Amino acid sequence: MELTKIAFISLIFALILASGCAISLWEPNLPANQTQQPTQANTGQPTSLYITSEPSSANVYINRGFRGVTPLTIPSIAPGTVELWVTTGTQENMTNITIAANQITSIHVPLVGIQPMNQQTQAPPATPGTGGLELNSTPTDAFVYIDGVYMGRTPLTIRGLIPGGHELKVSSSNYLEFKTTVLIEADKTQAFSPTLDLKGTFSTLKIDTNPSNADVWLNGSFQGMTPLQKIYPGNNKFRVQLQKPGYVTYTTNRSTTEGQTTDMYYSFIPTNGKAVFI
Incomplete structure (x- = not known):
């Protein structure tokens, strides 16, 4: 019986082939404009940063956070623009770099000498014509x-x-x-002599008086003598008190706004005058 079935099936295939008809295998139904693609492995590489310096063995800071010593590979870092500071303590360089996504970003940083803070270095002689x-x-x-x-x-x-x-x-x-x-x-x-503006997250309070060298108290805390400049994060409110021997103490309220400078100037009244409160 089984041999008869096999012989019958073989006969059917032979007749189909003899008639020239094509035989196709079943394929899954796919949405319009979509073809079935072979599965491929994800070849993208992680975002990383490779830093070298001259000289080497320099400390590396990304957005002021310490990350290691050159030569240095940071294997996983968010793409975008960052502040890069490389320093040995006596030499340094700072720059902004853009880190590309899914790539290895390489940078070589030459370092230059650091002069003492607030002390101008002796510059080399000028070259004629420059x-x-x-x-x-x-x-x-x-x-x-x-x-x-x-x-x-x-x-x-x-x-x-x-x-x-x-x-x-x-x-x-x-x-x-x-x-x-x-x-x-x-x-x-x-x-x-450029003057840099504070970023928006800080505010500045400047206080000056006539005469100067007056004691400045902010919210009950002594801060120094006029002229005085103080920098604070964000917005602030202060109870300001100005004191100078021989003059009436002056008390007032002042506020600061982030990204801005609040200027305050006061002319003292001698003690034989009237007290002032605003």
Whole structure:
């Protein structure tokens, strides 16, 4: 019986092939405009950063957070723009870098010497036909870049610049970056003193008096003598008290707004005058 079934099936296939009909196998139904693709392995690599420096064995900081010593591989890091600071303590460089997603971003950082804070270094003699810059800044100890190349910290004298336009960038933590184009003239050294604006997360209170050297109390706490400048995070409210021997004590309220500076000026009244309260 089984042999008869096999013989019958074989006969049917032979007749189909003899008639020229095609035999197709079943395929799953797919949505329109979609074809079945072979499964492929995910070949994407993690986002990472590789940092070298000259000299090596320098400390690496990403957004002011310590990450290791050069040469350094950071195997898992979020893509985007970050602040990179590399320093040995006597040499350093700071720059912003963009980390690409699913790639290894490599960067080599040459370091330059750090001058003592608030002390201007002795610049090399000027080359004839070149120009220079004498830079101070508010705040001091800010990072200086010329045409994207790190030069040092303020106060700083830079010489040997080719005459013409150069991009000047000055940056400091908690301050907005200052950027402008300076025009260098041959055989001249220009003085330049940019003032950086605080980032929006900080506010500033400036207090001055006539006469000066008055005691300043904020919310019952002694802060120093006028003229006085204090920086605080965010928005703030203060009870301000100004005291000076021979003059009437002055008390008032003041507030600060993030990203802005609140200026306060007061002329004291001698003790034979009337007290003032606002």
